[in-house]
Amino acid sequence: MAKVLMKGNEAIGAAAINAGCRYFFGYPITPQNEVPEYMSRELPKVGGVFVQAESEVAAINMVYGASGAGARVMTSSSSPGIALKQEGITYIAGAELPCVIVNIMRGGPGLGGIQPAQSDYNQSTRGGGNGDYKLLVYAPANLQEMVDMVQEAFDAADYYRNPVLVVGDGMIGQMMEPVEFKPYVSKYELAEKTWATDGTKGKRGPNIINSLFLDPAKLEDHNVKLQAKYKAIKENEARAELYNMDNAQVVIVAYGTTSRIAKNAIESLKKEGIEVGLIRPQTLWPFPDRAFETLPEACKGLLVVEMSMGQMIDDVKLATSCRLPVEFYGRSGGMIPEPDAIADKIKEMLGGVK
Amino acid sequence: MAVVFQKTRGLTDVQTHYCPGCTHGIIHRLVAEALEELGVLDDSIGVCPVGCSALAYDYFNCDMHQASHGRAPAVATGVKRVHPKNVVWTYQGDGDLASIGTAEIIHAAHRGEKITTIFVNNAIYGMTGGQMAPTTLVGQKSTTSPYGRDAETCGFPLKVAEMMATIPGAAFVERVSVDTPANVRKAKKAILEAFKCQIEGKGFSIVEVLSTCPTNWGMTPVDSLAWLQANMIPYYPLGNFRKPEEAK
Ligand SMILES: Cc1ncc(C[n+]2csc(CCOP(=O)(O)OP(=O)(O)O)c2C)c(N)n1
Numbered sequence: 261m262a263k264v265l266m267k268g269n270e271a272i273g274a275a276a277i278n279a280g281c282r283y284f285f286g287y288p289i290t291p292q293n294e295v296p297e298y299m300s301r302e303l304p305k306v307g308g309v310f311v312q313a314e315s316e317v318a319a320i321n322m323v324y325g326a327s328g329a330g331a332r333v334m335t336s337s338s339s340p341g342i343a344l345k346q347e348g349i350t351y352i353a354g355a356e357l358p359c360v361i362v363n364i365m366r367g368g369p370g371l372g373g374i375q376p377a378q379s380d381y382n383q384s385t386r387g388g389g390n391g392d393y394k395l396l397v398y399a400p401a402n403l404q405e406m407v408d409m410v411q412e413a414f415d416a417a418d419y420y421r422n423p424v425l426v427v428g429d430g431m432i433g434q435m436m437e438p439v440e441f442k443p444y445v446s447k448y449e450l451a452e453k454t455w456a457t458d459g460t461k462g463k464r465g466p467n468i469i470n471s472l473f474l475d476p477a478k479l480e481d482h483n484v485k486l487q488a489k490y491k492a493i494k495e496n497e498a499r500a501e502l503y504n505m506d507n508a509q510v511v512i513v514a515y516g517t518t519s520r521i522a523k524n525a526i527e528s529l530k531k532e533g534i535e536v537g538l539i540r541p542q543t544l545w546p547f548p549d550r551a552f553e554t555l556p557e558a559c560k561g562l563l564v565v566e567m568s569m570g571q572m573i574d575d576v577k578l579a580t581s582c583r584l585p586v587e588f589y590g591r592s593g594g595m596i597p598e599p600d601a602i603a604d605k606i607k608e609m610l611g612g613v614k
Numbered sequence: 615m616a617v618v619f620q621k622t623r624g625l626t627d628v629q630t631h632y633c634p635g636c637t638h639g640i641i642h643r644l645v646a647e648a649l650e651e652l653g654v655l656d657d658s659i660g661v662c663p664v665g666c667s668a669l670a671y672d673y674f675n676c677d678m679h680q681a682s683h684g685r686a687p688a689v690a691t692g693v694k695r696v697h698p699k700n701v702v703w704t705y706q707g708d709g710d711l712a713s714i715g716t717a718e719i720i721h722a723a724h725r726g727e728k729i730t731t732i733f734v735n736n737a738i739y740g741m742t743g744g745q746m747a748p749t750t751l752v753g754q755k756s757t758t759s760p761y762g763r764d765a766e767t768c769g770f771p772l773k774v775a776e777m778m779a780t781i782p783g784a785a786f787v788e789r790v791s792v793d794t795p796a797n798v799r800k801a802k803k804a805i806l807e808a809f810k811c812q813i814e815g816k817g818f819s820i821v822e823v824l825s826t827c828p829t830n831w832g833m834t835p836v837d838s839l840a841w842l843q844a845n846m847i848p849y850y851p852l853g854n855f856r857k858p859e860e861a862k
Pocket residue numbers: 664665666667683706707708709710711734736738739740741742747
């Protein structure tokens with residue numbers, strides 16, 4: 261198929277529909293409004309359903325209902341709205357249902373601002389809701405990757421019977437880039453949803469969608485089962501891009517659009533004879549720990565760059581077991597890191613070569 | 615010998631956890647009988663709440679969802695939009711529907727979702743041990759209104775049926791009680807009509823059922839029925855508040 265020029269948020273909608281998503285429940289919030297707008301326009305054309313819910317709480321609970329009923333379903337929002345969805349997300353995880361949630365992050369805390377940010381890293385990877393649960397979290401850095409990951413997210417959600425989160429920031433939601441919609445093929449062997457509630461038709465016993473286990477022993481068994489699933493996701497799905505790692509004296513760790521700015525800094529430093537690598541986590545959970553196992557011999561330290569006050573840095577310290585110094589450079593509130601500032605920080609780490 | 619009564623196929627054989635004399639059990643039977651009599655049991659999908667009826671998914675013999683506190687109408691919306699031909703219903707208490715879930719119930723009605731809500735008003739939070747509900751009567755004692763509900767600081771009890779009847783999308787709204795055999799029969803009739811309203815695609819339907827909580831009211835089941843008659847019915851008048859326009 262030919263490439264088309266699309267806005268990030270619309271590409272998300274198009275990718276979802278391409279992957280067979282026919283139900284969308286959402287609530288307006290900047291900077292992701294083009295996702296529900298696109299879905300309200302396009303879903304009816306393919307026999308799908310768009311509902312503007314009364315709140316993000318209601319929207320995610322509609323997702324819970326539709327998913328339990330057997331549908332491919334998505335919701336999207338931005339930071340404060342994702343905070344509201346946490347109640348529904350933990351129920352969906354607890355009841356082991358598939359769905360795709362998109363967070364086009366903006367600055368916080370509180371009402372914060374409407375400009376791009378990455379300050380929901382902890383919320384995404386640590387579970388914002390109650391209980392021991394995990395989401396598979398994809399973090400695309402460009403629109404083609406966004407499209408591919410949204411499509412894959414539906415399959416992964418169905419395969420693991422788990423909610424999948426796709427995070428971007430306001431920049432990726434608003435930017436335009438050419439994207440190609442490859443014919444949709446699932447990379448997983450997907451089972452029929454025999455557990456879905458579609459009426460017994462008198463042919464089977466009732467299907468029950470539930471996350472309540474009043475018997476502590478049964479709830480613990482359920483948690484053990486969930487952990488086994490998370491272990492499989494950790495083994496199979498952790499993913500990272502490595503860039504310019506040979507002879508790197510410093511390795512930058514950055515995800516999403518921040519990684520693109522980091523690449524600019526890496527290229528300009530190269531001209532000055534300073535080799536800097538990049539590890540770009542493509543999944544935030546599971547975190548790509550393995551990418552940190554063998555760092556270049558020349559590597560003197562790591563620099564984590566985020567559009568936050570420092571959240572992913574904790575995972576980098578865990579992944580490197582603090583073998584090397586891990587430094588941080590971040591901007592927040594919608595301020596975007598400048599390549600020069602990143603380059604300066606690296607020179608400072610290397611002992612003030614200017 | 616002729617069979618004069620038998621348990622509806624709409625309920626499972628699981629023993630319920632409801633307290634002796636609690637009218638949740640009667641309401642379960644009426645809902646199950648209505649689904650069976652309308653021939654839609656095997657096509658129905660129920661959504662149970664957080665509250666004493668949280669475990670209702672084990673008691674109804676049809677597909678069921680367990681919803682978070684107050685969100686059953688949103689969950690039912692998701693189910694109904696995926697399966698528009700199936701009969702989708704919620705079963706909710708007064709804390710669930712009239713406190714934490716007011717936004718969800720009002721907007722499900724507002725959208726005219728073709729679902730049916732069975733709203734069990736027992737004027738108390740049963741499950742959590744007898745705290746004040748939005749429907750607790752003025753002067754009624756509960757564990758969080760130990761001196762009796764004070765209208766000055768807690769407001770007056772919410773009249774849900776009257777409120778729902780102001781919403782254009784609510785096609786059928788009726789308040790019933792299960793305190794006497796005659797009222798039980800009327801309650802059954804209203805539940806049947808509510809489901810019919812959904813089946814005929816007329817809009818949102820809700821039946822508010824006045825119910826007892828002997829355990830947290832601190833009364834015997836018989837005294838509870840008398841208390842409901844003397845206190846609840848005068849404030850929460852029984853009757854129909856909205857019927858779908860008859861097709862001419
Ligand atoms: C989010 C959340 N808040 C509070 C609770 C605790 N809780 C469980 S049941 C209940 C009240 C239920 O009362 P009602 O809806 O009137 O049902 P009843 O038990 O009286 O039938 C509450 C507050 C909960 N489970 N979840």
